[in-house]
Amino acid sequence: MSLATAAAQTVLLDLLHLNTMNSIALSADSMPATAHFCLKNPTLALRGLRAYRANAQEIAQSALQAAYPVMQQLLGEENFRYLAQDMWQALPPQRGDLAQWGHELAQYLPQVPQLRTLLAEHPYLCDVAHAEWALHTAATATDAQLDAQSFQLLAQADPEQLRLVLAPGCAVLRRAYPVVSILQLHDPQEISVHDSARQAIAAGEAQTALIWRRGFRPVIAQADAASSVLIETTLAGQSLAGAVDAAVSAEPSFDFSAWLSSSALIGLLCGVAEIQKYRKSRSSVSQRFANNSE
Secondary structure (H helix, E strand, O other): OOOOHHHHHHHHHHOOOOOOHHHHHHHHHOOOOOOOOOOOOOHHHHHHHHEEEEEEEHHHHHHHHHHHHHHHHOOOOOHHHHHHHHHHHHHOOOOHHHHHOOOOOHHHHHHHHHHHHHHHOOOOOOHHHHHHHHHHHHHHOOOOOOHHHHHHHHHHHOOOEEEEOOOOOOOOEEEEHHHHHHHHHHHHHHHHHHHHHHHHHHHHOOEEEEEEOOOOOOEEEOOOOHHHHHHHHHHHOOOOOOOOOHHHHHHHOOOOOHHHHHHHHHHEEEEEHHHHHHHHHHHHHHHHHHHHHH
């Protein structure tokens, strides 16, 4: 990309967040002469920029809807549309992939004056936003498959030198409200748990959410104390031995063998890896991702 083209795109992006004719006129001086449009005619420029802005806001709304379908239901379609437009102005996309835009929603909600009363009445909304973004992240995470042969390492290597390989996008969220039940209640594919979800919501109990991708579908479930600690410590880089010790400390009756089998079956656990090889593999993946992003 030439410097002139880059400069033109930068000015255009800046102008999409401006509303005055004076700002447009002032920006015209910094626009390269080789640009494909001219800002010397403010009226014509304003008409075009309004079209750009309207289109961008529609795209922003669609992107936010894709990541937060339950939040849209809870807030209402019209409120959600205004929220998406305001957020696009306040926190515009910083990357070309709009699927990566919107992660600040939970932090942004309390900053919207019109939503303060609603948040006071329904304080779980921010928890729902956190959980939905984690589900969205899991949905767009790298593909992974079960490495059944890797479990042989459990009988061959020191647990201090091993670590569990969890599904990409796996996350644990400790929330003060029944966020798992709220999301399950809004999921038509989880109709079998709707009655229990209603009971949990009525009780207002805190829940720890476990999120991962099973096949191509992101999944949310309530995690018990031992499982949540095991996964958290694994995600933090602990060895298998350290993770299991932490889980047993949280729940002395924790059965690691049973957890291992069930987690592999539901796609939460992809395998076991030697720590040094795992780190090298992760470093290689990160480097390839960085190269592809340049």
